[in-house]
Amino acid sequence: MRDQFPIFRTNPGLVYLDSAASALRPQAVIDKEIEFYSHYSANIHRGVYQISERATEEYEKAREQVANFIGAGHSCEVIFVRNATEAINLVAYSWGRSFVSTGDEIALTVSEHHANLVPWQQLAQEVGANLRYLDVDDEGNLPISHKDLQLWVNKKTKIVVVSHASNVTGVINDVQSIVSLVKKINPKVKVLVDGAQAAPRMPVSMKEIGCDFYAMTGHKMYGPSGIGILWAKEEILESMPPFEVGGGMIREVKLEGTTFAPIPEKFEAGTPNIAGAIGLGESVRFLLQTGMKNVRKHEVELNDYALTKLNSVKNLRLIGPKDPQKKTAIYAFTLAGIHPHDLAQVLSMENIAVRAGHHCAMPLHTRLGITATTRASCGIYTTKSDIDKLIDGIEVARRKLN
Amino acid sequence: MDLYRENLLDHYKNPRYFGKPETGASLVSEEINPSCGDSIGVAVKINRQQEISEIHFWGEGCIVSIAATSMLIEKVKAQKKLSKVLSLTQKDVFKLLGGKEAVPPARFTCALMGFEALKKVLSKVAAEKVKR
Numbered sequence: 171m172r173d174q175f176p177i178f179r180t181n182p183g184l185v186y187l188d189s190a191a192s193a194l195r196p197q198a199v200i201d202k203e204i205e206f207y208s209h210y211s212a213n214i215h216r217g218v219y220q221i222s223e224r225a226t227e228e229y230e231k232a233r234e235q236v237a238n239f240i241g242a243g244h245s246c247e248v249i250f251v252r253n254a255t256e257a258i259n260l261v262a263y264s265w266g267r268s269f270v271s272t273g274d275e276i277a278l279t280v281s282e283h284h285a286n287l288v289p290w291q292q293l294a295q296e297v298g299a300n301l302r303y304l305d306v307d308d309e310g311n312l313p314i315s316h317k318d319l320q321l322w323v324n325k326k327t328k329i330v331v332v333s334h335a336s337n338v339t340g341v342i343n344d345v346q347s348i349v350s351l352v353k354k355i356n357p358k359v360k361v362l363v364d365g366a367q368a369a370p371r372m373p374v375s376m377k378e379i380g381c382d383f384y385a386m387t388g389h390k391m392y393g394p395s396g397i398g399i400l401w402a403k404e405e406i407l408e409s410m411p412p413f414e415v416g417g418g419m420i421r422e423v424k425l426e427g428t429t430f431a432p433i434p435e436k437f438e439a440g441t442p443n444i445a446g447a448i449g450l451g452e453s454v455r456f457l458l459q460t461g462m463k464n465v466r467k468h469e470v471e472l473n474d475y476a477l478t479k480l481n482s483v484k485n486l487r488l489i490g491p492k493d494p495q496k497k498t499a500i501y502a503f504t505l506a507g508i509h510p511h512d513l514a515q516v517l518s519m520e521n522i523a524v525r526a527g528h529h530c531a532m533p534l535h536t537r538l539g540i541t542a543t544t545r546a547s548c549g550i551y552t553t554k555s556d557i558d559k560l561i562d563g564i565e566v567a568r569r570k571l572n
Numbered sequence: 573m574d575l576y577r578e579n580l581l582d583h584y585k586n587p588r589y590f591g592k593p594e595t596g597a598s599l600v601s602e603e604i605n606p607s608c609g610d611s612i613g614v615a616v617k618i619n620r621q622q623e624i625s626e627i628h629f630w631g632e633g634c635i636v637s638i639a640a641t642s643m644l645i646e647k648v649k650a651q652k653k654l655s656k657v658l659s660l661t662q663k664d665v666f667k668l669l670g671g672k673e674a675v676p677p678a679r680f681t682c683a684l685m686g687f688e689a690l691k692k693v694l695s696k697v698a699a700e701k702v703k704r
Contacts, residue, residue, distance in 0.1 A: 509634035511608060511682060515575065518676075527608045535609070541632065542608040570576055571635065 190547030232451025241375035257385035310339030334368030339490030340497035393453030397446030641686025
């Protein structure tokens, strides 16, 4: 697997444990972007010449590849955006400002990434809606019994937003059960799932989850940066006004007014990130070829190994579930007496890449009673030897800084 | 590059003039690091000779932020004169840390937290003066 990632050749000895921030790119994805730029780098749609037709074909093929990857009903439900943040903002602005009003409720959780929290706070402030947070337990698990969810969701709730997997604790939320339970409490409620951390790490199926919106980002899926996906049910997309307006998303423009193109074009104003979308198509092909069940199996094996190893490190407090089956291969921890930034700095001197801080989840850190953590996160190229090097690096830091 | 020199670790383990002052007469300012939630506060007292008669800092931070602030406060204490202290720049802070090249760019915020808090509190001194 590692030989498919050229960065390991250009950076010998690199121990990359920051895949939850951005995954590395396989040669196939890089080649695919180069193919676009060197063979058919024209604008898409309405170009009546060969290379534009080819670009359009590849761009639309990427949409179909993504639709297939997430088990979507139809590829018109796949909207190309910049990243998961933009996907969520699109929903908060377009759907939110049309369907959420004064006195309505938005149900979210304390463990959300800021990307799935701030857009809803802003929406609530603007329209006078109320936010209702679901708290986590000390491991970061959401309580999802019918009783718990009845306190969270009611007839006033317009939308429930929840991440599929946490970018800090690694907790995998049972979104399928959450969707079915909240829709029993309020059949009209919409559910948005932030899939940024789940889509690259486990099989995901829109049909099985049953949610209304699902957000993803390319750079965490071994694809290019600057390309993300919003998936939404066709009839909901039809009911929403455009997010941005301009070229590429119109049917007819007159001086008096405009009619819009059908979905998905309605939500893709302006020239999109064509190379990025085509590269993302290749990255999901790469993931499907690897097999998402295998990807998940690899993560559980790493969890088995890393959780035992990390738990045996003196003065280390691991955040998140102890059960390897319940989480993704993300390990956030604190080390008594050593600040996460200092630890990450010393690890960097050892050529080990980790991240330190609150990982864009300040409310979760506050809830868990910590200011910051060091986070090591795995990808499909991560080996047990990477984990060993991390453990050794922690001891180097301890010697150096104490 | 060795950011974590002996001198730096010493300032981290034994920060100079560390602790929140008890009296309410000091001017106080706090600064936070948005990337990790750390915070550093600085309090000063100015006498009639326009000198810094007392200075303290407190907070929670990494080695870089605590040590940089400790070194800076030590320098301020030695300089004493408000006019001199006001002319301190970011460059002076990096000099204390062994030069700007010793500090990785991602840690500039850590290195400058104490300096920013000091600048804020000194601007309050200037404001007080205007009021008088």
